[in-house]
Amino acid sequence: MGYVGNQTTTSFTSMDKQTITGSGATTYTLSHNVSSESEIEVFVNNIRQEGGSGKAYTVSNNQITFSEAVASSDSIYVIFQGKAIQTVVPPDGSVSTAKLADDAITSAKLATNIAVSGNLDVGTIRATNGTSAMTVDSTGRVLTPARPCFSAYRNTTSGTYYDSGDLVFDATTVNVGSCYDTSNGRFTAPITGAYHLSCSIGSIYEDNSGSQFGANDWVQLQLNINGTESSLNPKQYLRVNATFETSFSLSHVFYLTAGQYVIAHIRANDTDSGDGGFAYNSSTGYMHFSGFLIG
Numbered sequence: 001m002g003y004v005g006n007q008t009t010t011s012f013t014s015m016d017k018q019t020i021t022g023s024g025a026t027t028y029t030l031s032h033n034v035s036s037e038s039e040i041e042v043f044v045n046n047i048r049q050e051g052g053s054g055k056a057y058t059v060s061n062n063q064i065t066f067s068e069a070v071a072s073s074d075s076i077y078v079i080f081q082g083k084a085i086q087t088v089v090p091p092d093g094s095v096s097t098a099k100l101a102d103d104a105i106t107s108a109k110l111a112t113n114i115a116v117s118g119n120l121d122v123g124t125i126r127a128t129n130g131t132s133a134m135t136v137d138s139t140g141r142v143l144t145p146a147r148p149c150f151s152a153y154r155n156t157t158s159g160t161y162y163d164s165g166d167l168v169f170d171a172t173t174v175n176v177g178s179c180y181d182t183s184n185g186r187f188t189a190p191i192t193g194a195y196h197l198s199c200s201i202g203s204i205y206e207d208n209s210g211s212q213f214g215a216n217d218w219v220q221l222q223l224n225i226n227g228t229e230s231s232l233n234p235k236q237y238l239r240v241n242a243t244f245e246t247s248f249s250l251s252h253v254f255y256l257t258a259g260q261y262v263i264a265h266i267r268a269n270d271t272d273s274g275d276g277g278f279a280y281n282s283s284t285g286y287m288h289f290s291g292f293l294i295g
Contacts, residue, residue: 016080022070030062032080041079044070148190149292150180166227167199167264169289180289186263187291189256197223197291198251199264220267221250227263247286253294264289 018031034040037051037059049056057066070076135143152169168185180187189195201221223234234252254262 018078018080020064020070020076020078022072022074022076024069024071026067026069027063027065028070030059030064030078033062034059034080039081040064041081043075043077043079045075146176147293148177148179149290150175150187151288151290152180152182152185153289154287165266167201167266167287167289169264169287174290184263185289186261187289188261189258191293192257193255194294195254195256195262195291196251196294197254197262197289198249199223199289200247200249200287201266202247202286218269219248221248222265222267223250223252223254223262224265225254225256225262226260227265229265262291 016032020028030040037055037057040051040059042049042051042057042064044056051057051059055067057064059065064078131146133144133146135145137143150172151174152172154167154169155171166185168182169180170182172180172182177190179190187195187197199221222229224230225233234250256262
């Protein structure tokens with residue numbers, strides 16, 4: 001049926017109840033005003049009483065007077081028949097799952113540190129900006145597509161370092177979060193955490209002419225934090241003797257604060273040619289630098 005004006009609000013109705021504790025008196029104050037005894041139901045020790053003059057009780061506004069004194073041991077309660085309490089707030093326990101709209105409950109309405117018992121069904125967990133941070137597929141595999149990781153390699157066809165130098169891997173196959181810089185060879189930690197980094201150097205020889213190493217020559221690879229050499233930094237040392245070319249790798253777990261960077265640094269000693277260094281074949285596939293956030 002049509003109506004004029006604003007639509008009425010759906011209300012939930014219940015009768016108001018008052019419990020009275022006896023004190024040996026006959027008159028007590030009601031929580032609501034009433035105009036006659038018929039507007040309330042009075043129960044003493046769970047037995048309904050009749051109201052009116054010469055009966056069990058009379059009322060006047062918010063006062064009820066019993067014909068006999070009420071002891072503290074008596075159980076008395078009043079039901080206000082003419083005082084229906086209406087509210088737009090549903091009674092406790094009355095809202096079912098079917099009454100909740102999809103996506104109606106936001107994170108702001110959830111308590112922190114919620115304890116979960118049983119199974120927790122998870123599809124996608126998103127960051128505050130809507131980025132998909134973690135997904136669990138139908139087979140139970142946990143995927144973290146936003147986890148920082150990179151894999152870099154040398155795309156330049158040749159290169160030479162004499163004595164020492166930082167290695168710049170100038171191309172990437174993976175660079176989630178743009179954490180590796182191909183211009184300077186630095187992996188920079190985007191957030192504080194533990195990272196696994198590894199570097200492999202292949203097809204190293206003495207100089208650009210392709211000579212083999214001489215006796216007592218050596219090559220050392222080191223992963224340096226913020227470009228600083230330290231005895232605590234992981235290193236791989238290789239002494240070579242009349243070998244045309246050699247290769248080796250190095251891996252380590254670093255705990256980095258956000259903004260710190262790690263770079264691969266290499267040193268060499270060339271005793272027979274006097275140039276104090278080495279050269280390397282940097283064709284694609286021989287040299288790699290990679291890493292990822294553990295957590």
